[in-house]
Amino acid sequence: MDSDIERVPAEVGRYLSELVQRARTIYRDRLVSVGAVGSLALGDYRHGRSDIDITVVVDPAPTRLAHELADALAHPGLRCPAAGLELVVYDAGFAASGAPGAGYLLNMNTGPVLPAVVDFESVGAPGFWYVIDRAIGHQSGWTLSGHPIREALGPPARKDLLAAVSASVREHASGAGHLADNRILNGCRSVYYCRTGAWVSKRAAGRSVAAAEKRFRPLIGAAIRSFERPRESARELSAGEVDEFMAWARRTVDRISGSPVS
DSSP, rough: OOGGGGGSSSHHHHHHHHHHHHHHHGGGEEEEEEEEEEEHTTTTOTTOOOOOEEEEEEEOHHHHHHHHHHHHOOOSSSSOOOOOOEEEEEEEEHHHHHHOOEEEEEEEEEESSSSHHHHHOOSSOOHHHHHHHHHHHHHEEEEESOOOOOHHHHOOOHHHHHHHHHHHHHHHHHOTOHHHHHHHHHHHHHHHHHHHSOOOOHHHHHHHHHHOOGGGGHHHHHHHHHHOOOOOGGOOOOOHHHHHHHHHHHHHHHHHTTTTOO
């Protein structure tokens, strides 16, 4: 089938072409699909700020192949041009099922900014990250190789997505390890999804929530302007205002999702 790789920004196109080639070399006819999800799929990749989010779907394969792929893609052996690569490999049956949970064969973070992670065991991993990424991939994913990624990823049930979004907001409300602007805009995207059932980029969600929620408009505007800068140049936002917004986002998401409000 035709690949969406020509839609990828030029600064990451050559990198993704090489990533796909290495995945093909390792998995051969077991490679079902390689797709871009996250900010690339949602049309809001920002060089110097965004990660490259990639989902790989494979037919049943020896465990050693996931290890080989992790070795083949590790930065700086394959130099990542973005803040980092977040790559997840799924078995085709699990990917198509729409089941909740992490369910990966490989979860890998690598790159110049991201702390390195290579994990082959999904048991015990917080599943909400992966449920949301698969939902975005099913709705908007770009196919880089093989079967259409939107078909390879089955849609999670609405109740599972609402639970994942609620867990995501709680994670970002804690503040641990997250830039303030990303916390705000993740909260906006979570509220937007709960209200509309659609996934949009964080900045688009921020603009929508700011238009509807006048009291948070200055804070969201500041978060969007900060998010447009490289990570190392992110602006400080008022901790009290960020906490107030995240508490509101959590209450809003929990009310819509039916999660216990606390």
